[in-house]
Amino acid sequence: MPDAVIKNEKQYQALLEIGYSKEKAARIANMPDQVENGGNAKPYEEWTKEELYQQARKTGVEGRSYMNKNNLIKSLQTNQNT
Structure with missing residues (x-):
């Protein structure tokens, strides 16, 4: 590889x-x-939920499809793959 x-x-x-x-x-x-x-x-708080979802997808955040906007922000800010 x-x-x-x-x-x-x-x-x-x-x-x-x-x-x-x-x-x-x-x-x-x-x-x-x-x-x-x-x-x-721009700060995540200014992003749409769809933008946050796509960013979470790019960074490999697990469980993103079940998250609301606030949970997506928190997950991206802490960069946790929950």
């Missing part, structure tokens, strides 16, 4: 240093909003 490409290496390394697993750090560092907006994406 080829090595994964990390889109934001600086962020990836910072996340590893604070204790994130390689998988979780890579997932966060490769999130489109982080790369495209330079980390200046």
Whole structure:
């Protein structure tokens, strides 16, 4: 299996240093909003439920289809895969 490409290496390394697993750090560092907006994406509270759901899908949040908007926000902010 080829090595994964990390889109934001600086962020990836910072996340590893604070204790994130390689998988979780890579997932966060490769999130489109982080790369495209330079980390200046609008707050999750301003996103629609559909936008939150799609972001949760991209980041692999389990149980997302059963979550309301507030639960999606909380899960994405804490980056938990519940």
